[in-house]
Every structure is written in structure tokens, then in C-alpha cells.
Amino acid sequence: MNTAEQAGHEVRGAARRAARSQALEVVTRVGLACRGVLYTLIGVVAVQIAFGDGSQEADKAGAISTVAGLPFGAVLLWIMTAGFVALALWQASEAVFGGRKAIDRVESVARVAVYVLVVITLLSMLTSGKASSDDEKSRDLTAALLGLPGGRLIVGAIALGLIALGVYWVRQGVTKRFKEELELGRMSPRARTMMERLGIGGYAARGAIAALAGILAGQAAIAFDPDKAGGIDATLRQFADTPAGPWLLVVVALGLLLFAVYCFGESRWRRT
Numbered sequence: 001m002n003t004a005e006q007a008g009h010e011v012r013g014a015a016r017r018a019a020r021s022q023a024l025e026v027v028t029r030v031g032l033a034c035r036g037v038l039y040t041l042i043g044v045v046a047v048q049i050a051f052g053d054g055s056q057e058a059d060k061a062g063a064i065s066t067v068a069g070l071p072f073g074a075v076l077l078w079i080m081t082a083g084f085v086a087l088a089l090w091q092a093s094e095a096v097f098g099g100r101k102a103i104d105r106v107e108s109v110a111r112v113a114v115y116v117l118v119v120i121t122l123l124s125m126l127t128s129g130k131a132s133s134d135d136e137k138s139r140d141l142t143a144a145l146l147g148l149p150g151g152r153l154i155v156g157a158i159a160l161g162l163i164a165l166g167v168y169w170v171r172q173g174v175t176k177r178f179k180e181e182l183e184l185g186r187m188s189p190r191a192r193t194m195m196e197r198l199g200i201g202g203y204a205a206r207g208a209i210a211a212l213a214g215i216l217a218g219q220a221a222i223a224f225d226p227d228k229a230g231g232i233d234a235t236l237r238q239f240a241d242t243p244a245g246p247w248l249l250v251v252v253a254l255g256l257l258l259f260a261v262y263c264f265g266e267s268r269w270r271r272t
Contacts, residue, residue, distance in 0.1 A: 028090045029267045031083030031115075036263030038063045038118075039256050046236050046253035050246040058253075059134035059232040060118055064125050074126065081122045088115035090272060110165075134231025142217065143226035152221045155229075159218035166211025173203030182269045195269065198262035205255020209235050 041063035045056045056062050067076050088111075095108035117137075125131045145154050172178050178199045184192060213235045220229040230238075239249040 024086055024089065025272050027082055027086035028272050029270070030079065031085075031087040031090075032263055032267035032270060034080040034083040035087070036260045036267065037067070037080070039260035039263060041066050042232065043253045043256035043260055046256060047250060049237060050240055050249040050253060052246075054237070057133050057135070057233045058236045061121050061131040061133045062233065064121055064131055068125050068129075077122055077126050081119055081126070084115045084118045084122065088112050088119065091115065133233060135234045136231075138229050138231040138234075139226045142220050142229040146220070146224060146226055152224060155217055155221035159214045159216075159221060162214030162217060163211050164214075166207040166209070166214060168207070169203045169210060170207030173200045173207065176200065178203060181271055182266070183271055184269075187269055191265070191269070195262065195265050198258050198265065201255050202259025202262045205252050206259060208239075208252055208255070212238055 038060055042058050042060070045058040045062060045066075048054075048056065049058055056066075064077070064080075067073055067080070070076060091108045091111040095105050095112065121131045142155055145151050145158075148154060176196060176199065179192075179196065182195060187195070209232065213230070213232075216235060216238065217229050220226055236249060236252065239252050240246045242248050
């Protein structure tokens with residue numbers, strides 16, 4: 001091994017050790033709990049929308065705004081910022097050093113992007129007192145992509161990707177593959193059963209939302225209209241407009257609440 005290769009190996013080793021440090025693990029688990037808080041608030045607002053109260057937005061920006069309005073809201077937002085930064089670093093290390101299947105690495109990269117966006121939203125709330133909704137961001141991005149050469153194809157490909165992600169999440173729930181990410185040996189039989197049930201319902205709800213978001217993006221590509229795209233809030237509201245009415249939205253919202261509790265369980269038992 002030459003000097004350059006040895007230096008590169010040492011740098012990668014140092015980065016891997018930093019990514020797996022005890023301090024980062026603690027903050028990462030805090031971040032997983034913070035993710036549970038966001039999903040709890042989104043689920044609660046979604047239930048309210050189903051029963052006719054559409055004054056709030058059921059997305060991450062709306063959830064962050066709710067946290068900001070609480071006593072010591074700024075402190076809570078800084079804790080959440082640190083937690084999501086840790087989640088992004090953890091998933092980045094998984095993508096680089098994880099040594100897993102290609103699809104797992106792709107999923108880690110996607111999670112990094114999501115967590116970075118949450119951090120940006122949190123910092124925007126902390127610095128300016130407001131944050132753009134997921135719907136607004138989605139429509140702005142769709143409009144920008146549609147303005148590019150081959151924009152319809154790009155948005156269409158993203159739509160197919162979201163639908164595929166939805167199917168993947170549903171499959172993770174049905175096959176209970178999410179259990180591979182948990183430290184099952186540290187869990188009691190009762191805890192394993194609880195997490196299994198929460199994971200099945202939670203992943204199914206997330207998959208349904210991702211798939212419907214993909215359908216909305218596909219409609220935007222076909223109609224060449226960015227207003228037809230939307231984030232979590234617009235997608236959830238679409239469930240209430242189906243023949244099943246608001247009760248389908250209630251079911252999906254309860255699924256999100258199940259996933260929120262699953263996230264709290266992850267903060268204790270997730271492999272990091």
C-alpha cells in the first residue's frame with residue numbers, strides 16, 4: 001500500500017469511527033424520537049382534516065410550526081435540529097460505509113436528502129419564524145423541472161419513483177423486513193410483537209401516501225401543470241376526496257400515528 005492509499009484508508013477509518021461515536025449515537029436516537037414527534041403531529045392534523053378542520057397543514061412544516069408555538073418552542077426546535085443533523089450524518093455513513101445492498105444504499109441517500117430538508121425547514125423557522133409548506137416546495141420544484149428540456153419526462157420519472165417507493169414501503173411492512181433494522185435481542189417478546197404490529201401499519205400508511213404522491217406528480221407531468229403536484233398535506237387531503245370519503249383519510253392518519261409510535265420504539269431499539 002503506497003502512502004496516498006494508506007492516508008486515504010486512515011481518513012476513511014477516522015470518518016467511520018466518528019460516524020459511530022457514542023455521542024452521535026445518543027443524538028441520533030434523539031433524532032429518531034423527534035421524527036416520531038413530527039409524524040404524531042402530522043397524524044393528528046390529518047385526523048382533524050378528516051373531520052372537517054382544514055385550518056392547519058398536515059406536513060413537516062406544519063408540525064414544526066406547531067412545535068414552535070409551544071412553551072420553550074425554540075429550545076425544542078434546536079434539539080430537533082441537532083437530532084435531524086445526526087440522522088443525516090448517520091445515514092450518510094450508512095451509504096458510504098454500510099457495506100449493504102445497493103437498494104439499501106440508495107435508501108440511505110434518500111433519507112439523507114429528506115433529513116437535510118427537515119433541517120433546512122427547522123433552521124428557517126428558527127431564523128425567520130416561518131417555513132414553506134411541503135406543498136409549496138413540491139409545486140415550486142415541479143414547476144422548475146417542467147421548465148427544463150424534457151421536463152415532463154423528468155417529472156414522470158420522479159412520479160414512477162415515488163410510486164415504486166410506496167410499493168417498496170408497503171412490501172417492507174407486509175414482509176416485516178423492517179425488523180432487520182431492530183436490535184431484536186434486546187427486546188422482550190411483548191416489545192417485539194408491539195413493534196411488529198406498529199411497523200406493519202406504519203409502513204403501509206407511508207407507502208400509500210408515497211404512491212398517491214407519485215400519482216399526483218404523474219398528473220402534473222401529463223397536464224404540464226405544477227399545481228397538480230403536492231406534498232404530504234395535499235396528498236393526505238386527496239384521500240378524503242376518494243369514494244371512501246374522509247374515513248379513508250382517518251385510516252391513513254391512524255397509520256401515521258402507528259408509525260410515530262414505531263419511531264419512538266426505534267429510538268430505543270434501532271440498530272445504529
